[in-house]
Amino acid sequence: MPESKLFKPLDPLLHSELRLAVMSILLDAGSADFVYLKAETGATSGNLSVQLDKLQQAGYIEVTKGFKGKMPQTVCRITDQGRNAFASYVEALRSYISSDNR
Amino acid sequence: MPESKLFKPLDPLLHSELRLAVMSILLDAGSADFVYLKAETGATSGNLSVQLDKLQQAGYIEVTKGFKGKMPQTVCRITDQGRNAFASYVEALRSYISSDNR
DNA sequence: TAAACCAGTTTATTTTATAAACCAAATCTT
């Protein structure tokens, strides 16, 4: 949707239910591991894995792979860029949903 | 994303940039024609046509085809169901973006 | 030691969004 005076474009990376949920959690928590994110969002492992990759490639999160005891652990941390992108996305959303803006 | 305690599901029909923009306009205006919606959203005719069909099939808008002078005119009007769906969508969104909800 | 489980990844399938191509009728041009 190019060139609308009324509506700001919605960052497609954040305009996704699961990615938005992940970012929402990380915005609060700062960081969280794969298992936690999976439980809180209710997502499948496969879907979560793919979406985390996308957020990482966008620079919105950092992903660190390590171990917790003997088990693998994937920890995700939100970046400053991620926080900024989230704030911009919310701001853009307001152009669609807040009636005081119309 | 089934079964999350933190996040409400986002109606996929509304979680779309162009469809959301159209609904946003109609929520205010009550009704608007194809040409106006196209201009305000900046969408292409093809994209708009397809997305209006989806909104109509969902029962979120009514589409009436007629003429304005000699030229064809497609008028869209938001339904009560559409208003309710929009309100629910905004409410669900808050579970992702409003920090006072977390 | 084999069955079940955990923490993920990779691959395949389905859905979606979007653009490109097209169409009929109206209007403008010469």
Next chain:
DNA sequence: AAGATTTGGTTTATAAAATAAACTGGTTTA
């Protein structure tokens, strides 16, 4: 008045996305 252009769309094709299914490598349990 004939052809070219514009208007108001629809249909079809393509690209991108979301999602699920299948798989892997290692671990714990029976």
